[in-house]
Amino acid sequence: MxxxxxxHQHLVESAKDLFWKFGFKRVTVEEICETASVSKMTFYRFYPNKMEVAKAVFDMVIDKGIDDFRELMQSDMSAPEKMRKMLQMKFEGTNDISKEFMMDFYNNPELEVSTYIQKRTGEVWMSIIEDFRQGQRDGWMRNDFKPEFIxxxxxxxxxxxxxxxxxxxxxxxxxxxMEIANFFTYGISTHE
Structure with missing residues (x-):
């Protein structure tokens, strides 16, 4: 992004911090402006409403995640090291997420942001599936699994x-x- x-950057980053902590519904445009130290006029110069800044927050997070993931996939690290790094990225990416955030952003179909997240997530997954196929071709991912399953x-x-x-x-x-990510990555086996 x-x-x-x-x-503009501070506005989006401030909105992210507030959404992660309190969810979408509880946060107001005024709170975003106050946290970002910008006027409401400045907010509305960039975004027509809170929904659009929420989409920008999600885009910012997704774009950074994709860039980091691609860099990792193209690195010369061993397969176990790549898996550890993926989990570390997941941990860092979910830092400070509240229960309110999870419920508002992922389990609230009446919010337009929920639909937007589903759409963007689908687009991202199609790209990630291709990266996994490349991992299979490069030999560090099993050839006998279908990336679409993920x-x-x-x-x-x-x-x-x-x-x-x-x-x-x-x-x-x-x-x-992190429990889900570890389970998905390692099953129930022990790991470092």
């Missing part, structure tokens, strides 16, 4: 990640996300 100015599994996993009972098992959403 390209920012038009430092104020797309379908991730959709079902998100249903788990936003289930109140499942969320209740963990101290915070990041702990649950």
């Amino acid at each position: 390209k920012f038009k100015s430092k104020k 797309l379908f599994a991730s959709q079902k996993i998100m249903e788990l990640a936003t289930d109140e009972k499942v969320l209740g098992l963990y101290a915070n959403p990041q702990e649950l996300v």
Whole structure:
């Protein structure tokens, strides 16, 4: 994501911090402006409403994640090291996510942002599937699995990640996300 100015960048980063902590519904444009130290006029110069800044936040996070993932996939690291690095990236990417964020952004079909996230996530997964195929060609991923399976599994996993009972098992959403990522990566076997 390209920012038009430092104020624009600070606005989006401030919105991200607030959304991650409080979810989408609870955060107001006024709170975003106050946290970013910008006027409402500046906010509305960049975004017509809170929904559009939420989409920009998601785009910023997704774009950075894709860039980091591609860099990792193209590195000369060993397969186990790449897997550890993927989990570390997941951990860092989910830092400070609140239960409210999980419920608002992933389990709230009446919010336009939920639909947008599903659409963008689908686009990203198609790209990631191709990266996994490259990993298979390069020999560090098993040839006997279908990368498309990961797309379908991730959709079902998100249903788990936003289930109140499942969320209740963990101290915070990041702990649950990391449990899912570790389980998906290593199963129930021990690992470093």
